[in-house]
Structure formats: structure tokens, C-alpha cells
Amino acid sequence: MLGNVSDVKQKEAINAMQSALMSGDEEAGKQAWQQFLDSVVQTVKEDYEMFETDKRVLVQRGYRQLTKKEEEFYQKMIKAGKSADPKQEFTDLLSTESAMPETIIEDVYRELTEQHPLLSRIKFQNVKYLTRWILNDHSKQSAAWGEINSEIAKEITSSFKTIDVNVCKLSAFAVIPKDMLDLGPIFLDNYIRTILREALYCALEKAVLKGSGKSEPTGLNRDIHKGVDFNSETGYPKKTAIKITSFLPKEYGGVLARLAVTETGRMRTFDRVTLVCNQVDYLTKVMPATTVMNMNGTYSTNLFPFPTDVVRSNELDTGEAILFLPEEYFFGLGGSKDGTIEFTDEYKFLEDQRVFKIKLHGNGRAFDNTVAIVLDISALDPAYITVLNKKEEVVA
Structure with a gap:
């Protein structure tokens, strides 16, 4: 619930980010994303100031008790972020199999489905670190008595489809001021989850509805009937309305x-x-x-x-x-075995900031074209009550 000025600014920044994504304006998108990051930083810092005075409010605002594994992950991340050579520290961190705990991503999934009606209705599946997911396409299979032969095996096998989850990658950059690392794991967790949640929401809703299927999920508005031509540039064609x-x-x-x-x-x-x-x-x-x-x-x-x-x-x-x-409609989303969060030097940054890349793999599509x-609905008429006037015949 929006309770202070920073929360309102954060909401405004999210709306600006969505508008920029819809317009396709890359520069506006970068500015909106930076505005959003700044608003999250400000909100977390304000929440930190009330930490000792009212912990109940923090729980209501989405801060949670970390598991032991989550606590250890964030502690190592804080150490790496403060290091003089953060890139090497992150390389060492990932090499020790200290990837982001699955419970963090699962919590983000839960918040997404609770807060956004469209995402709460689709078949949203945490595939963890799997790269492929097998779906039953619901085609009717009949058992038959007789000798076991290749035709039966072929028929049964044809009822499954494979989605390559690893083929689509969603990335977002997060700028973390060094002084935020001093706030500790609980507040860093809230910052990371907020960025993940909003980045995923903006990308997922558009993908579920309008994704082309080319290096991104296949949207509900796409024609995916068997034998349809897939364009290497534009993906699947749009359905006729x-x-x-x-x-x-x-x-x-x-x-x-x-x-x-x-x-x-x-x-x-x-x-x-x-x-x-x-x-x-x-x-x-x-x-x-x-x-x-x-x-x-x-x-x-x-x-x-x-x-x-x-x-x-x-x-x-x-x-x-x-x-x-x-x-x-199935959507599989999960982390990368190489780490969900990694240090990046793709952006130049000031000495008091660290830039990280957050990445997730996923894919989605409808079971079939129907x-x-x-x-x-451009010509949809208003509803009205129909009254039938029936004249009764009078018998002499």
C-alpha cells in the first residue's frame, strides 16, 4: 500500500517505465528505469530509518524474515559489492555455487501473481534451473490391445511438446549505491526483489499478450496453428480479429x-x-x-x-x-545456473555505486492455437433490455 511520498514516486516511475516500453522509445526507457531505481533506493532508506522504531510496519511493507541460505547469500553479495575488485569477488561467489536461493525467486513469483490479475490467471510455473520443459498438448490418446510396436510409441510421443526455457533471457540492470550495502541483508533483499518484481511484470504482461515468439515468449494474439509460417524477423503472425x-x-x-x-x-x-x-x-x-x-x-x-x-x-x-x-497458457520462468545476479562493467559508474545485472530465463506459449x-470490440453496442410486445388475439 502506498503510504509515503517515496512510494508515490515509485508508482509514478513504474507507470513511466510502462509507457516508455509501450512507445518503444529506448532513451525514455533508460530514464524511466533510472527514475524507478532512484525511487526504490529512497524508499528502502526511509524504511531503514524506522527499522528500530516500528518493525511491524516493515513487515506490512513487504520486508520478510530471511532464511539462513538467503542471509548467507546477501552477506556474500554485500562483501563482494564493497570489495575493491567486485567483479573478481562475484566470479568467486558464483564459482562456489552460491547462486541466488530459489526461495527469493519464488517469493517474487508469489507477489507477481497476487498483485497482477493477468499473471495470476495464467499457468505460471517456476522451473527453477531447468532449461527445457515438456508439455502434454492434450491430444486424445487411446490405449489399444495388441503387440507392442513403434506406431503406438510414436503416437504417444507425439502428444508432447517441448518448450526451450533457456532460449529467452530477461535482463535488467540495477545500480546499488555503496551506502545501501551498509543497511544489511533484509533491506538489500527488499531492494532486489522490488527490482525483479517490477522488471518481470513490465516484460511478462506484454509477452503473454503480444510476444512474437522470436527470442521472447509467444503471446496470446499470435497464430501458432500447426504448419504456420514462422518469420525469422517478426516471429509468428498475428491472429485475425x-x-x-x-x-x-x-x-x-x-x-x-x-x-x-x-x-x-x-x-x-x-x-x-x-x-x-x-x-x-x-x-x-x-x-x-x-x-x-x-x-x-x-x-x-x-x-x-x-x-x-x-x-x-x-x-x-x-x-x-x-x-x-x-x-x-503455460509460462515457465527460472534462474540461471550461472547466477541470477552478476556484477557488470557494461555501464560506467561513479565510485560510490555498483552496477549489477539481474537475469532470468523463461518462455511461454499457449497449448495450441484454439x-x-x-x-x-470497436463496434461493441451498449447493453439494453429487450421487451417483446406481443399482441393477443381476441376470440369472439
Whole structure:
């Protein structure tokens, strides 16, 4: 919860960072990232000042009790950061298999899924240090009596897909002032986790929705049907949007039916779907199309004929929405065996600062092409109550 001026500035910096990423302005992105780092530093320092006076507040603000392994990791990191030759110290640190404990990354995952509705709905999996992940593509397999032969083995094997988690790497640079190293492991942990969390959020949400599949995850708006042409420059092609004008049962049911059959022709059962649109479209299109005034003079909202969770994401363009089955999208994310945090000299820095690179490997995609539908909601009509006026015949 935002409780002080630094927190407000941090929120503003995060919004600026998201806007810069959406615009593609690299220079604005660098400035927004630096603004964000500065705001986190200021927040952590202010929290440190209240450490002895009110520890309960720190717990409420996201600081946690470290495990023994986490404590040892941060102590070694602090020692390396203060060293006259930090690059060598970090090399030694990683060579002793003192990589970032998995519990730190797991905590970041938990906060991501708790705070961001879209990420809380997809199948988000911590793959730890694995580089490949095998998925069952849900194709129907039938057992058959008879002799064991290669055809049966081939059929069963074909029902699995492999995702190369290591192929996509997410990197972020963190500038840590030397005086912050003096605050100790608990505060350094909060600083690192905050940077990881926000960097991941900004990158993950866009990737889940619009990733091209080229050196990044494959988004829900991409056409991944079997045999589709993959462009070495632009990745998978975008899906063609289906235009809808209402959420009335007949029209909406027809759209939902497209999700009910997999690429292999098997029927798929589901009880809820998720609809993603940006904030403007929600207020001007989706909300009016799912809200009516009832007999009591008050408004009834979220009136979908089929259970639908609406999630807002400003990564989508105006007039565009994505309808999908969240449990049918997999995202594997984990650390690197070479270390999640490493010292870098790619940036020139002042004597009182240390620059570190934070890196994670991951990949994601839908199970097949029928998991998601792109909708054109630009002509979505407001909802209204239909009254049928039936004239009764009078029998003489």
C-alpha cells in the first residue's frame, strides 16, 4: 500500500517505465528505469530509518524474515559489492555455487501473481534451473490391445511438446549505491526483489499478450496453428480479429464455441473464460455492453451470459481484446545456473555505486492455437433490455 511520498514516486516511475516500453522509445526507457531505481533506493532508506522504531510496519511493507541460505547469500553479495575488485569477488561467489536461493525467486513469483490479475490467471510455473520443459498438448490418446510396436510409441510421443526455457533471457540492470550495502541483508533483499518484481511484470504482461515468439515468449494474439509460417524477423503472425457487436448469448456463445474444440478436433470443457482489454475500452465499450439498469433503479454489472473474468491491461491497443482460457497458457520462468545476479562493467559508474545485472530465463506459449481469440470490440453496442410486445388475439 502506498503510504509515503517515496512510494508515490515509485508508482509514478513504474507507470513511466510502462509507457516508455509501450512507445518503444529506448532513451525514455533508460530514464524511466533510472527514475524507478532512484525511487526504490529512497524508499528502502526511509524504511531503514524506522527499522528500530516500528518493525511491524516493515513487515506490512513487504520486508520478510530471511532464511539462513538467503542471509548467507546477501552477506556474500554485500562483501563482494564493497570489495575493491567486485567483479573478481562475484566470479568467486558464483564459482562456489552460491547462486541466488530459489526461495527469493519464488517469493517474487508469489507477489507477481497476487498483485497482477493477468499473471495470476495464467499457468505460471517456476522451473527453477531447468532449461527445457515438456508439455502434454492434450491430444486424445487411446490405449489399444495388441503387440507392442513403434506406431503406438510414436503416437504417444507425439502428444508432447517441448518448450526451450533457456532460449529467452530477461535482463535488467540495477545500480546499488555503496551506502545501501551498509543497511544489511533484509533491506538489500527488499531492494532486489522490488527490482525483479517490477522488471518481470513490465516484460511478462506484454509477452503473454503480444510476444512474437522470436527470442521472447509467444503471446496470446499470435497464430501458432500447426504448419504456420514462422518469420525469422517478426516471429509468428498475428491472429485475425473477430468482430463482435454484443455479448448477447447467441453471438457470444458462437465465439466461445471456437474455444471448445482443440486443434486436434477434441472437445474441450471449461467453466470460465478471461477477457482482456485496455482501460479505455473497458470504460467505453465493455462496461456499457455488460451493464443495465434493473427494476430497482440501480445498475446490474458484469452481465455476461457465460462466466467471464474481465482483466484490464494497457498493453492492448484500443479496439482490441483477447478472449482466452488462462489454464491453457503455460509460462515457465527460472534462474540461471550461472547466477541470477552478476556484477557488470557494461555501464560506467561513479565510485560510490555498483552496477549489477539481474537475469532470468523463461518462455511461454499457449497449448495450441484454439486457446485464445483476438476480438475487434470497436463496434461493441451498449447493453439494453429487450421487451417483446406481443399482441393477443381476441376470440369472439
